[in-house]
Amino acid sequence: MTEEIDGPIRVLVADDHAAVRAGLRLLLEAHGVEVVGEAGDGAAAIRNARALRPDVVLMDVRMPGTDGIEATRAIVADSLAQVLVLTTFDLDEYVFGAVRAGAAGFLLKTTSGPALQAAVEAVARGEGALSPEVTRRLLDRFAQTADGAPTPSPEVPGLAELTAREREVLSALGEGLSNSGIGQRMHISASTAKTHVSRVLAKLGVVSRMEAAVLARRAGLSD
Missing domain, CATH: 3.40.50.2300 (Response regulator)
Incomplete structure (x- = not known):
């Protein structure tokens, strides 16, 4: 929503x-x-x-x-x-x-x-x-296994369905960027960025930007 x-x-x-x-x-x-x-x-x-x-x-x-x-x-x-x-x-x-x-x-x-x-x-x-600092800590924690080791060879359902543009959007979500921030990075309007985000969430089958950001980290799209 x-x-x-x-x-x-x-x-x-x-x-x-x-x-x-x-x-x-x-x-x-x-x-x-x-x-x-x-x-x-x-x-x-x-x-x-x-x-x-x-x-x-x-x-x-x-x-x-x-x-x-x-x-x-x-x-x-x-x-x-x-x-x-x-x-x-x-x-x-x-x-x-x-x-x-x-x-x-x-x-x-x-x-x-x-x-x-x-x-x-x-x-x-x-x-x-989330502040960028807290976002990184949170997503890094999600991207680890229970013993603290990085999740090996992550498989992200729906990732293959994303276009190159949508993968770029997903990467930006992994960095905690807002629609405006994504728009500025990609040289598009915030409303267009919002549309891309909605499509990414739908293709990945997640309900929030945070879940998408976690998947971006697991897929190695964001540092």
């Missing part, structure tokens, strides 16, 4: 700590983002996302009962909203599960108001929300 958002971005905040939800609401509303609802656990996040249809769900991963990973998977599967994961640690193991579940990106809970606003806006546009 990669669409332009008309009007204020509508956000649902999911965290099991009321004080955290209140703080996030204050930060978001101070930067022009509309908080349409809150949820104290994953099950409530799913119900509220279905009822309120926000543009973005800010999702804590560690919640009682239905956790953020399961909630993310359900919300993405039903195309209810984009999901931006919040975590205390930048390489929290839960984050990897959330990205595999289709999260568009993740942020630390210590992120500043302006950075949070920028991330929410990027995710609402269907783009990832």
Whole structure:
């Protein structure tokens, strides 16, 4: 889902700590983002996302009962909203599960108001929300086997179906570039880049830019 958002971005905040939800609401509303609802656990996040249809769900991963990973998977599967994961640690193991579940990106809970606003806006546009440094660390971790060794001779389903142009787009996704960044690199408009990205995701059979970026790393298309 990669669409332009008309009007204020509508956000649902999911965290099991009321004080955290209140703080996030204050930060978001101070930067022009509309908080349409809150949820104290994953099950409530799913119900509220279905009822309120926000543009973005800010999702804590560690919640009682239905956790953020399961909630993310359900919300993405039903195309209810984009999901931006919040975590205390930048390489929290839960984050990897959330990205595999289709999260568009993740942020630390210590992120500043302006950075949070920028991330929410990027995710609402269907783009990832990771700094280049964190993106490299995350994707490098995904590209390793359980014992920490590089994944040998990766086979990426759907890779052979990509055109040369689409492989270039996939490489850019592996570097964490936005549609605008891809457009600048390839000398095309951001809207054309967006179209290429959508085609790449469809051919690879993935639901998020982050998943495509992981495959780019595994295929050796990005450093």
